[in-house]
């Protein structure tokens with residue numbers, strides 16, 4: 599079977615999934631936040647030109663129920679609503695908020711977040727016990743050092759429990775005080791069983807991300823914003839990217855950053871389809887794995 603025509607617009611995504619024989623898409627990197635936090639995030643993107651040097655018009659600036667309808671219409675069967683704090687003392691209540699959100703929202707899996715708070719092991723442990731399927735750690739926005747001693751037991755707890763953690767530790771779209779894959783590599787070295795998912799495939803250090811996957815069999819990467827026309831302008835993929843995915847194909851999972859993306863969701867699906875079509879060894883099995891089976895396995899869902 600050859601790779602079906604990639605979706606040109608959002609209305610084509612569900613048909614594309616059906617052509618692949620998939621029951622739906624599993625997206626490990628979606629954001630839902632309390633309204634007051636989300637409005638601050640959107641205000642930040644409104645001034646993206648000054649923060650990032652590039653305009654970032656949020657494409658899905660809609661009410662919460664409308665955003666959920668968009669995901670449903672796209673054929674997103676399951677998604678991880680990720681939350682993240684930018685200051686101390688915020689991760690516990692964000693985690694409590696998202697736990698309640700997931701319980702009330704069909705298709706959403708329970709998630710949690712972390713920050714080097716003195717009580718991090720306490721709230722993270724509760725979230726894991728309550729069934730959190732994935733955790734978000736945002737090293738750039740949080741401005742913390744992932745090697746902080748107070749986090750040692752938190753990473754250990756996640757490694758022990760086998761709960762994956764989506765880590766934004768790359769230098770894109772802007773460098774943070776403690777970003778860089780070399781920094782997070784030290785966490786992985788100390789916790790080799792940690793199921794870390796390198797958000798944005800480590801953007802812009804795609805080589806570094808593939809190196810970490812080669813060294814750590816539990817390490818994954820997500821596709822979030824990777825290879826879209828928007829991102830290619832400032833963080834282009836290496837030309838041999840599709841070929842290099844072959845060895846790690848089962849650890850590449852679909853993520854989108856919905857709703858805070860400056861383009862249509864279909865563009866992310868199209869990027870992944872382009873990689874699949876570019877290398878004969880990838881093709882449809884790779885697409886089915888990235889869009890569904892890989893992320894489903896990661897989140898502990900039936901495949």
Ligand SMILES: [Zn+2]
Nearest residue numbers: 627629822855
């Ligand atoms: Zn994100």
